[in-house]
Amino acid sequence: xxxxxxxxxxxxxxxxxxxxxxxxxxxxxxxxGTWDYGPYGVALKNNVKNxxxxxxxxxxxxxxxxxxxxxxxPKAWVASGHVxxxxxxxxxxxxxxxxxxxxxxxxxxxxxxxxxxxxxxxxFNMMFKTxxxxxxxxxxxxxxxxxxxxxMFVNFKNILDSLHPKLPFGMGQIGKAxxxxxxxxxxxxxxxxxxxxxxxxxVKPSEWEKSFDAWRQVMLEWxxxxxxxxxxxxxxxxxxxxxxxxxxxxxxxxxDYSFGKKELYGLAYRTDFDLKSHTALSNADLSYFDEETKxxxxxxxxxxxxxxxxxxxxxMTDAYREEEMNGEVRTYLAFKPAIAPIKVAxxxxxxxxxxxxxxxxxVFQMLRKEFSCEFDDxxxxxxxxxxxxxxxTVTTCTIDFETLEDDTVTLRDRDTAKQIRVKISDLKExxxxxxxxxxxxx
Ligand code: GAP
Numbered sequence: 024x025x026x027x028x029x030x031x032x033x034x035x036x037x038x039x040x041x042x043x044x045x046x047x048x049x050x051x052x053x054x055x056g057t058w059d060y061g062p063y064g065v066a067l068k069n070n071v072k073n074x075x076x077x078x079x080x081x082x083x084x085x086x087x088x089x090x091x092x093x094x095x096x097p098k099a100w101v102a103s104g105h106v107x108x109x110x111x112x113x114x115x116x117x118x119x120x121x122x123x124x125x126x127x128x129x130x131x132x133x134x135x136x137x138x139x140x141x142x143x144x145x146x147f148n149m150m151f152k153t154x155x156x157x158x159x160x161x162x163x164x165x166x167x168x169x170x171x172x173x174x175m176f177v178n179f180k181n182i183l184d185s186l187h188p189k190l191p192f193g194m195g196q197i198g199k200a201x202x203x204x205x206x207x208x209x210x211x212x213x214x215x216x217x218x219x220x221x222x223x224x225x226v227k228p229s230e231w232e233k234s235f236d237a238w239r240q241v242m243l244e245w246x247x248x249x250x251x252x253x254x255x256x257x258x259x260x261x262x263x264x265x266x267x268x269x270x271x272x273x274x275x276x277x278x279d280y281s282f283g284k285k286e287l288y289g290l291a292y293r294t295d296f297d298l299k300s301h302t303a304l305s306n307a308d309l310s311y312f313d314e315e316t317k318x319x320x321x322x323x324x325x326x327x328x329x330x331x332x333x334x335x336x337x338x339m340t341d342a343y344r345e346e347e348m349n350g351e352v353r354t355y356l357a358f359k360p361a362i363a364p365i366k367v368a369x370x371x372x373x374x375x376x377x378x379x380x381x382x383x384x385x386v387f388q389m390l391r392k393e394f395s396c397e398f399d400d401x402x403x404x405x406x407x408x409x410x411x412x413x414x415x416t417v418t419t420c421t422i423d424f425e426t427l428e429d430d431t432v433t434l435r436d437r438d439t440a441k442q443i444r445v446k447i448s449d450l451k452e453x454x455x456x457x458x459x460x461x462x463x464x465x
Contacts, residue, residue: 030281030340030343031209031210031280031281031282033343033354034210034281034336034339034340034343035210037343037354037356037413038064038210038339041063041410041413041414042061042062042063042064042414043060043061043063043064043067043339043414044058044059044060044061044064044210044211044335045058045059045060045061046058046059047059055207055215056204056207056213056214056215056216057214057215057216058210058211058214058332062364063364063365063414064335064364066364066365066395067335067338067358067362067363067364068218068331068335070361070362070363070364071249071331071334071335071338071362072197072218072220072331074248074249074361074362075197075220075245075329076088076195076197076220078241078244078245078248079195079220079222079241079245079327080195085188085191085192085193086192086193086194086195086222087182087186087188087192087193087194087195088194088195088196089174089175089178089194089195089196090196090197090198091171091173091174091175091177091178091196091198092174093167093168093198093199093201094153094155094165094166094167094168095165095166095168095173095174095177096165096177097164097165097166098304098305099173099176099177099301100150100166100168100169100173101304102297102300102301102303102304102305103172103173103176103269103297103300103301104268104269104296104300105150105166105169105173106148106150106166108268109148109149109150109169110146110147110148110149111124111125111126111146111147111149111204111205112124112125112126112144112145112146112147113125113144113145113146113147113205114128114131114141114142114143114144114145115141115142116134116136116137116139116140116141116142117139117140117141117142118134118137118138118139118140119134119136119137119139121134121136121137122205123135123141123205123206124205124206125144127206128141131144147203147205149169149202149203149204149205150166150167150169150201150202150203151166151167151201151202151203151215152164152165152166153165153166153167167200167201168199168200168201169200169201169202170200170219170221170328171196171197171198171199171200171219171221172221172223172297172326172328174196174198175194175196175221175223176223176297176298176301177301177305178194179194179225179298179301179309180307180308180309182194183311189314190225190226190227190311190313190322191224191225191226191227191230191234192224192225193222193223193224193225194222194223195220195221195222196220196221197218197219197220197221197331198218198219199216199217199218199219200216200217200218200219201215201216201217202215202217203215209280209282209285209336210336211332211333211335211336212280212282212285212332212333212336214332217330217331217332217333218330218331218332219328219329219330219331220328220329220330220331221326221327221328221329222238222325222326222327222328223293223297223324223326224238224324224325224326224327225311225322225323225324226322226323226324226325227313227320227322227323228295228320228322228323231292231294231323231325234325235272235290235292235325238290238325238327239258239274239290241327242276242288242290242327242329243256245329246276248359248361249334249337249338249359249362250338250341250342250357250358250359250362251278251337251338251341252341255278255279255337255341256276256277256278256287257276257277257278257279257284258274258275258276258277259274259275259276259277260272260273260274261273261274261275266291267291268296269291269293269294269296269297270291270292270293270294271292271293271294272291272292273289273290273291273292274289274290275287275288275289276288276289276290278333278337278340279340280336280337280340281340286333287329287330287333287334287337288327288328288329288330288333289326289327289328290325290326290327290328291325291326291328292323292324292325292326293323293324293325293326294323294324295321295322295323295324296324297324298321298322298324299321302321309321338358338362339356342356342357342358342415343356344356344357344438348440353409353412353440354409354412354413355412355413355415355437355438356412356413356414356415357415357437357438358415358417359460360417360457360458360459360460361458363415363416363417364395364414364415364416365395365396365397365411365414365415365416365417366394366395366396366416366417366418366454366458367390367394367395367396367397367416367417367418367419367420367454368396368397368398368399368407368411368416368418368419368420369383369386369387369390369396369397369398369399369419369420369422370383370398370399370400370404370407370419370420370421370422371383371400371421371422372404372421372422372423372424374400374401378427379422379423379424379426379427380400382422382426382427383398383400383422384398386420386422386432386447386450389447389450389451390420390450390451390454393451394454394458397411397416399411404421407419408435408440411437412437415437416437417437417457417458418434418435418436418437418454418457419434419435419437420432420433420434420435420450420454421433421435425444426447430446430447430448431444431445431446431447432444432445432447432450434450434453434454434457434463436457436463436464439464441464442464443463443464
């Protein structure tokens with residue numbers, strides 16, 4: 024029912040109207056490339072990040088979590104190659120001085136905004152510069168990290184020395200990254216401040232291919248765990264000459280966004296590039312000693328890198344549904360229960376019947392200790408269903424006159440709108456089953 028071209032407009036509008044995502048600093052006219060997550064947006068994002076942390080870090084026996092500083096010693100970005108090479112090609116209009124990313128222009132001679140002549144191409148470094156401390160000179164320049172990866176490479180030795188892991192093992196981190204994108208666009212797809220969920224997985228040089236394939240499978244499993252349609256995710260082998268400077272092999276996981284097939288995630292074989300470069304510049308010993316073979320060497324790295332914000336947009340795109348119901352269009356977000364911001368909403372059938380409201384509050388108090396839960400008595404029941412459907416609430420629980428007689432309530436399924444009657448004493452158990460995707464409504 025929804026045209027691909029206007030799907031993005033509908034998602035952006037729903038995100039704002041229902042409190043998922045707002046334009047950054049909106050009352051001041053916004054700030055290009057920044058977005059603020061509201062209550063449901065942050066709940067969705069936290070659920071995504073928690074699921075990632077569980078699947079990529081805590082459920083495995085070979086991963087160590089990290090939360091490194093965003094501002095690092097600038098030498099770290101010299102070693103990683105970002106100071107010299109993290110740039111995009113930029114052209115500027117000689118008339119209106121608007122700037123464009125040269126590789127995204129159809130016409131590289133004429134300005135798309137005023138028709139003026141475009142100047143020559145030059146490289147623009149995308150790292151945000153800042154000054155550390157009270158002096159603002161060259162010696163105090165540092166950068167906001169452009170990827171979370173750097174904080175893990177510089178802590179490789181700390182993990183070896185404090186936890187003594189054996190290869191293969193990895194480090195995982197979730198956090199903000201900053202890129203001064205020339206042309207931020209497509210809602211949260213390309214922004215200047217965003218979040219990444221990254222793994223740096225250290226292996227023996229001879230084992231990189233085996234590990235690369237294993238992580239590739241994990242990434243596909245992840246896509247299905249968050250509810251992305253299998254046929255909407257595509258793997259692209261990035262050819263020679265198009266990979267990042269540190270990578271010998273990269274697979275991009277692309278997603279069918281409403282504005283085209285675009286990169287969602289990347290999986291890269293970073294070789295020993297980073298640990299070797301940091302060794303050279305810091306003089307720290309970032310080698311690993313293999314007790315079995317008695318060999319000392321620099322491990323190689325496999326890096327699954329996932330953007331949180333691109334995940335949110337992909338999840339929204341695949342979850343968005345419109346359908347005819349009783350002569351009206353019903354919009355709902357068919358989130359996987361595990362990531363839905365609200366699992367259950369509790370309603371009294373009528374808000375002006377104190378006995379129904381009291382009973383509904385009692386049920387709400389019981390459920391909120393275990394589930395992310397909302398109480399809603401605004402407007403009529405149809406309106407409440409519409410609101411909960413639009414924020415993707417997994418199930419709703421209605422307290423009516425029958426409840427007062429036999430202690431049963433109605434549970435309604437978000438995706439089918441089917442209803443079942445359950446005892447309050449069995450309510451928690453039933454909701455758990457629904458969240459675990461057991462179909463109780465057939
Ligand atoms: N450490 C490797 C790395 O940073 P990348 O391909 O530049 O590789 C990894 O970025 C992921 O970060 C991307 O696949 C995407 O999900 C996300 N990402 C990158 N730039 C972004 C931007 N400007 N806005 C939102 N997400 C971005």
